[in-house]
Amino acid sequence: MSTDLLSTLSQTLLMGPGPSCVPDPVYSALSHPTIGHLDPRFIGIMDEIKGRLQTVMQTRNPLTLPISGTGSSGMETCFVNLIEADDPVLILKNGVFGMRMADLAQRLGADVDELEFEWGTPVIPDAVKEKLARKSYKIIAVVHAETSTGVMNPVAEISRLLADTESLYLVDCVTSLGGMPVDTDGWHADAVYSGTQKCLSCPPGLAPVSFSDRAISLLKARKTKVPNWYLDLTMIINYWDGDTRAYHHTAPINMLYGLYAALGALLDEGLDQVYARHKAAHDALVDGLNHLGLSMAVSEESRLPMLNAVNIPNGVDDAGVRTALLKEYDIEIGAGLGALAGKIWRIGLMGHTARQENVDRLLSALKTLL
Template identity: 50%
Template sequence: MLTVPHRLLHGPGPSPVAPSVLEALALPCIGHMDPAFMGIMNEVRAMMQQVFKTENEMTLACSGTGSAGAEMLMDNLVEPGDTCLIGINGVFGGRLTDKAKRAGGVVHNMNAEWGQVFDTDEILAKIEELKPKLVCFVHAETSTGACQPFDKLAEATHKHGGLLVMDCVTSFSGMPLEIDGWGVDAAYSGTQKCLSCPPGLSPVTLSERAMHKANNRKTPCNSWYLDLALVGNYWSGSRAYHHTAPVNMNYALHEALSLALEEGLENRFARHQAVHEKLKAGLIERGFEYASDPDHSLPMLNLVKIPAGVDDEAAVRKQLLNEHHLEIGGGLGKLAGVCWRIGIMGHGARDENVDAILTALDAVM
């Protein structure tokens, strides 16, 4: 039998998985068309609706990782020639741009320094100028730890018939998120961040406005696997067979969502915030500097500058992994070699985990 090392997962995800989620993962497999599995899908959907804070009927677990969820939205919501406005302030805005272009979108980017966010008024002015069919920003940039305010973007987007799309991969279930309250038309997340479920599924939600667009395309979407006209019928409506859903992964997602809702979302957000503050205080005490905008930093993803004097940052991360079983994340894209990313997500957002992180850093630095 395979042996797997024990790791303290404090990079950008996957995060530490709760024992009951692993237990759920190992429950006996049943059929993807079994009425019992349909019941589980219904419960998974209802719980995702609660975490997304939405009444969207079209809320489902896309059968791929967060990147597949992103592609599901771009493939279904972008038609060839559509003007798209996408913000890039980290790696993931760039990837969304790539996906929108492959779907035929004419993409206009706004750019901000990595670690910073966009000024809402500047976004609104750009929406007025471009009248885009799709406006897409990253709520929680996993590559930079920046949190983009989303609460004032919907009205301007909708005025011109556009859709407001959000990446909430890292924020989902870890901080306030209001899909309906903020007027977001479509959002996607991943299971392996603040939900603390292994990677493999992507929670996705779409408003009626978004589904109207998806259902009235002039041309079929690029993807058969991610086509909401087909996947949607499996998750809702006729329950027609589309693909063989990752059954056991949906069990794990069910348990992870249950844990989040049992704790209470507000309590969970407060826990992430409190643990973030403890970590931040410890890091600053040790001379670390944060690299993300202090007014718009995520609690669960801490972007810190690699301290002066660290010549071989990869070697330090390797030492943390090998000697202290601690995984932290290197910088991504242009932040590679410049910053580290320390995640405190979901089941791992606990005081004792902060202590372990700081102790390990003390030992190697």
């Protein structure tokens, strides 16, 4: 008999940049019987998922659905459906995921301008305003919650700068959705995407996206075909909407059961309560870290509740502490990325993980290790 590697797994306390801990009702949902992807019972579940996503994403956009793939497939869906060669695109960049956006837009042959801000600090709206005064863009893209640095970008303020322009507004909400308000319609955002493994507390594998009517009109008016078959929304929509559901690709049925249950749990708890729980866990963590002599890397007004960037004190062994947390305490925290590698730890308080008892468990382990 070969060893069953799965039977050796414990539920590590996931306090990194994602995935987050998955609650039991979501695990149970995943194990329901797989049925056909065109079965009317499954279509009913799909319709309910769309409605639940509209509520959590605060939008009336009919084109609101989960793409089969992780958060990056959501990013790719937005860019690949909206960009044609030479389109002027502005990426507001202050971390790894802004960089990824720029890379993606460049691969599609867009005319990409990057407005860069210091990592660990937010996008400055005045700088965006100046840029917009000099050039018109088809798309302005920004990351709401920059997971690589723990910074919250001022998406509502940026949206007001776009009010008098023709530009489409594209917002990455991978880390923010489900942990803080994502006001798709209030921000007049035209394309928003997320992922399931952060504050939605589902395993990774789906990417909710939402497109405004304006974005759909642009999509329909394209001069060229969407250059990616799998993510072409003009075809995917025929499976997710309308009376006759047409096969596009086999939906990841059980993953969608998981998302259905995760969204249901979120709405049952109440969005305001969920956001307050994230904020309370964040405040308790910051307080406890301060007591241990640790400082936060991001200034208070721009901190994300669900992703806490903590300065690693001089002389402390970054990898040594993370390894000891995992091996001795079964707690995962994240390392710094790119320019911040070795300088910060990233402590996630996402979704089901964002609870006082988890904060206490981590603080007590850190106290012993440090």
